Amino acid sequence: MAAGTSRKIYAASARSHTRRANKSSGLTLPSGFFPAVLLLLLAGLVAWGYQAIQPPPPKICGSSDGPPVTASRIQLRDGRHLAYQERGVSKDVAKIKVVFIHGFDVCRLDDVIATYTSPSLIMLSGQELVEELGIYFVSYDRPGYGESDPHPSRTVKSQALDIEELADQLGLGTKFYLIGYSLGGQIGWGCLKYIPHRLAGVTLLTPASNYWWPGFPSNLSTEALYKQPTCDYWSLRVAHYVPWLTHWWNTQNWFPSLGATRPHVLCREEREVMAKLIAKGASHREYVRPQGRYESLHRDLNLGFGTWEFDPVEMENPFTGEEVYVHLWQGDEDTLVPATLQRYIAERHSSWIRYHELTGSGHYFPHVDGMADTIVKTMVNGKQ
Numbered sequence: 461m462a463a464g465t466s467r468k469i470y471a472a473s474a475r476s477h478t479r480r481a482n483k484s485s486g487l488t489l490p491s492g493f494f495p496a497v498l499l500l501l502l503a504g505l506v507a508w509g510y511q512a513i514q515p516p517p518p519k520i521c522g523s524s525d526g527p528p529v530t531a532s533r534i535q536l537r538d539g540r541h542l543a544y545q546e547r548g549v550s551k552d553v554a555k556i557k558v559v560f561i562h563g564f565d566v567c568r569l570d571d572v573i574a575t576y577t578s579p580s581l582i583m584l585s586g587q588e589l590v591e592e593l594g595i596y597f598v599s600y601d602r603p604g605y606g607e608s609d610p611h612p613s614r615t616v617k618s619q620a621l622d623i624e625e626l627a628d629q630l631g632l633g634t635k636f637y638l639i640g641y642s643l644g645g646q647i648g649w650g651c652l653k654y655i656p657h658r659l660a661g662v663t664l665l666t667p668a669s670n671y672w673w674p675g676f677p678s679n680l681s682t683e684a685l686y687k688q689p690t691c692d693y694w695s696l697r698v699a700h701y702v703p704w705l706t707h708w709w710n711t712q713n714w715f716p717s718l719g720a721t722r723p724h725v726l727c728r729e730e731r732e733v734m735a736k737l738i739a740k741g742a743s744h745r746e747y748v749r750p751q752g753r754y755e756s757l758h759r760d761l762n763l764g765f766g767t768w769e770f771d772p773v774e775m776e777n778p779f780t781g782e783e784v785y786v787h788l789w790q791g792d793e794d795t796l797v798p799a800t801l802q803r804y805i806a807e808r809h810s811s812w813i814r815y816h817e818l819t820g821s822g823h824y825f826p827h828v829d830g831m832a833d834t835i836v837k838t839m840v841n842g843k844q
Contacts (some may be wrong), residue, residue: 514707515707515752515754515755515758516752516754517752518604518610518751518752518754518755519750519751519752520609520610520751521541521543521607521609521750521751522541526750526751527607527750527751529541529543529607530607531543531544531545531568531601531606531607532544532545532546533607533608534625534626534629534630536622536625537625540603540608540609540611541607541608541609542600542601542603542608542609542622542626543568543600543601543606543607543608544568544598544599544600544601544626544630545568545569545571545598545599545600546596546597546598546630547571547574547596547597547598547599548574548577548594548595548596548597549594549595549596550596551596551598551630551631551632553594554594554595554596555594555595556594556595556596556637556840557595557596557598557632557633557636557637558573558574558595558596558597558598558636558637558638558639558839559598559599559600559623559626559627559632559636559637559638559639560573560574560597560598560599560639560640560641560644561599561600561602561623561638561639561640561641561644561645561647561648562599562601562602562605562641562644563641563642563643563644563645563668564642564643564668564757564760564764565748565749565756565757566605566744566748567601567605567606567744567747567748568599568600568601568605568606569599569606569744569747570599570744571597571599572641572826572827572832573597573639573641573826573832573835573836574597574599575832576826576827576829576831576832576833577595577832577833577836578832578833595836598626598630598632600623600626602619602622602644602647602760603619603622603755603759604751604752604755604756604759604760605748605749605751605756606747606748606750607747607750610751610755610759612755612759614759614763615763615769616647616649616650616653616654616763616768616769616770617650617653617654617769619647619650619763620647620650620651620653620654620655621654621655623638623647623651623655624655624658627658634658635658635659635660636658636659636660637659637660637661637662637663637839637840638651638659638661638662638663639662639663639665639835639839640662640663640664640665640667641665641666641826642665642666642667642668642796642797642823643667643668643760643764644667645664645665645666645667645668646667646668646669646670646764648662648664648667649664649667649772649775652772652775652778652786653770653772653775653778656778656779656784659779659784660784661784661785661786661787661839661840661842662784662785662786662787663786663787663789663835663838663839664786664787664788664789665789665825665826665835666789666790666791666794666796666797666802666823666825667788667797667802668764668796668797669681669684669797669798669801669802669805670764670765670766670768671684671685671696671700671765671801672700672765672767673768673771673772673773674771674773674774675771675772675773675774675808676773676801676804677804680800680801680804681801683800684798684800684801685697687798689725691718692718694709694715695709695710695718695761696761696765699758699761699762699764699765699766700765700766700767703762703766706754706758706761706762707753707754707758710753710757710758710761711753718757718761725795726795726822727791727793727794727795727820727822728793728820728822729791729793729820729821729822729824729825729828730793730795730822730823730824733822733824733825733827733828734824736827737827772805773804773805773808774808775809777809777811777812779812783842785814785839785842786809786812786813786814787813787814787816787835787838787839788802788805788806788813788814788815788816789816789818789825789835790802790803790815790816790817790818791817791818791820791821791822791823791825792817792818792819792820792821793820793821793822794821794822794823795822795823796822796823797823799817802815802817803815803817814838816838
């Protein structure tokens with residue numbers, strides 16, 4: 461009987477054989493697979509982000525897919541249209557002709573001065589103003605608001621020139637008065653810079669200050685900005701530093717963004733005025749943004765709080781040798797426009813700006829009973 465042949469298999473050899481078998485039978489990924497996947501994911505994320513920050517196209521008034529034109533409009537030299545509304549006496553007989561510049565997230569229908577000025581002050585002669593006084597008001601939709609065409613390349617200067625052309629086409633004469641409220645008051649600085657020769661007088665009602673105007677002491681402007689509500693603070697910083705993100709920032713829900721006025725941050729007078737306006741139903745909200753939020757609100761933020769081509773804090777008197785008066789009104793409890801910055805500007809320009817600070821008043825003081833009359837009287841009487 462033949463003896464069987466025995467074979468010794470060592471443990472180390474067995475393990476090596478098993479590893480080779482497993483290696484050859486496992487899934488082998490192509491070289492560079494994971495970098496390619498990461499690159500695709502990154503490309504997808506970039507594409508999504510790009511789409512997210514792109515604002516929708518505006519719905520131009522009068523176009524096939526846009527809202528109808530219902531307002532009176534003029535056509536500017538560059539082809540754009542400005543919508544406007546006239547109030548008061550006829551401009552053909554008016555002694556005082558006033559262009560009103562509306563603020564943020566409102567429109568031509570929100571001319572608070574024309575709305576609240578007493579009819580007797582507008583229509584009747586003499587009494588408290590000048591003999592046979594009559595006042596004509598025109599308010600207009602700023603670019604992208606209401607029924608005025610958007611202006612993607614608008615600047616501080618272009619907005620001043622829009623006003624000059626509006627006055628020319630309406631036949632307001634060589635000079636007219638200007639009243640700007642809130643962010644519209646900020647545009648008043650542009651008019652003082654670029655069209656002072658057309659202004660008979662200027663009234664700025666709590667004009668918004670750009671926290672990045674270089675003439676402000678950095679500690680003063682920084683402190684004023686920090687006092688803003690968190691949502692406004694970040695929205696203004698985005699508008700200044702990364703304006704291409706303004707649309708996304710103010711339409712997303714992840715981070716605090718610009719919101720509607722919140723009663724808990726308003727002063728007493730502001731709350732009272734808001735309650736009165738709500739009770740009256742005095743809102744034109746449906747007329748403000750028919751062409752989209754981006755062309756109205758977001759471009760407004762980018763321009764108002766971006767980098768300006770001049771600094772109002774450092775302006776020289778544009779009316780040297782002329783009797784033209786600039787009046788700046790401010791409530792000391794304004795929760796939207798800091799009084800501290802207004803005081804600084806007024807002090808720097810005390811030789812040519814008449815500063816009126818209202819104790820206990822907030823941002824909506826022009827709506828308070830009798831205030832519009834006071835503002836108009838002061839404007840017409842000039843130096844007070």
